[in-house]
Amino acid sequence: EAGVVQSPRYKIIEKKQPVAFWCNPISGHNTLYWYLQNLGQGPELLIRYENEEAVDDSQLPKDRFSAERLKGVDSTLKIQPAELGDSAVYLCASSPTKGRNTGELFFGEGSRLTVL
Amino acid sequence: GQNIDQPTEMTATEGAIVQINCTYQTSGFNGLFWYQQHAGEAPTFLSYNVLDGLEEKGRFSSFLSRSKGYSYLLLKELQMKDSASYLCAVRDSGYSTLTFGKGTMLLVSP
Numbered sequence: 001e002a003g004v005v006q007s008p009r010y011k012i013i014e015k016k017q018p019v020a021f022w023c024n025p026i027s028g029h030n031t032l033y034w035y036l037q038n039l040g041q042g043p044e045l046l047i048r049y050e051n052e053e054a055v056d057d058s059q060l061p062k063d064r065f066s067a068e069r070l071k072g073v074d075s076t077l078k079i080q081p082a083e084l085g086d087s088a089v090y091l092c093a094s095s096p097t098k099g100r101n102t103g104e105l106f107f108g109e110g111s112r113l114t115v116l
Numbered sequence: 117g118q119n120i121d122q123p124t125e126m127t128a129t130e131g132a133i134v135q136i137n138c139t140y141q142t143s144g145f146n147g148l149f150w151y152q153q154h155a156g157e158a159p160t161f162l163s164y165n166v167l168d169g170l171e172e173k174g175r176f177s178s179f180l181s182r183s184k185g186y187s188y189l190l191l192k193e194l195q196m197k198d199s200a201s202y203l204c205a206v207r208d209s210g211y212s213t214l215t216f217g218k219g220t221m222l223l224v225s226p
Contacts, residue, residue: 004158033213042120042203042216043159056213091158102166103207104149105214107158 002026004108006092012114018080021111025073025094032069033105034077035091043091049075079113087115118142120217122204127223128194136189136220138204149214150178150189151203159203163189191222199224 005024013019025032030051035043046065048056051072060067064083069075079086089112093105119141128134140148147166151159165171165180165187177190191198201219208215 035216040218040221042205042218045213045215048213102147102149102164104161104164105159107160109158 004092004094004106006090006108006111008111009109010112010114012116013082015084015115016081018078019082019113020079021077021090021092021113023075023077023092023108025075025092026106029094029096029106030072031095032075033093033095034067034075035093037089037091037110039088046077046090082113082115084115087113089113118206118208118215120204120206120215122202122217122220124218125221125223127225130194130196130224130226132194133190133192134194134222136191136202136204136222138187138189138217140185140187140204140206140217142185142206142208142215144209145182145206146209146212147207148178148180148187149205149207150176150187151205151216153201153203153219155200162202194224196224196226198222 007022032049034046037043047060047067049069052069067077089110091110092108095105122138150162152162153159163178170179175192180187201221203219204217205214
């Protein structure tokens with residue numbers, strides 16, 4: 001079974017430029033998460049989707065960050081414009097439908113963003 | 117809100133046993149997870165506790181005390197490849213999001 005796929009793995013941009021990250025969750029996983037992870041820190045939630053609905057986006061900085069999950073499968077996370085402090089790893093994770101297991105999250109390898 | 121606390125760093129010797137503690141304060145509780153994360157890689161699931169007690173899985177065990185808001189991850193027969201960050205994460209209620217601690221960086225030396 002294929003895992004969570006993210007792209008690009010690495011991205012270097014100048015500040016004020018836009019950037020987008022893409023995530024393809026594990027097939028059949030209805031819940032999708034975007035987390036941000038700074039060096040030496042644990043992942044911090046940005047947004048959680050149940051199918052195509054964003055059910056928790058309270059930590060998403062909406063002035064510059066946006067996300068979508070059209071058709072309830074793939075998702076994109078966009079930053080426009082990027083700031084120096086956005087340099088981090090952006091992790092996508094998915095989990096199966098409630099009630100079928102412990103609800104553990106399966107993570108992709110992440111997209112490492114460097115803003116110069 | 118949630119507060120999850122774990123030590124920043126730990127060191128141990130190959131073949132030894134190490135215990136990584138995690139304390140949490142949450143408004144509700146519906147499970148505690150431990151993840152392992154090697155440098156530059158994705159976090160991978162290690163264990164899950166929702167009831168009090170010890171869950172054993174090979175060289176790794178995880179313990180939970182809900183009344184104390186406390187968990188630990190026990191790693192036995194340490195190997196060099198166990199050098200990684202260990203993340204404690206709590207789900208507060210229902211089927212909601214996991215909130216992660218800052219992670220404990222474990223360094224295993226020969």
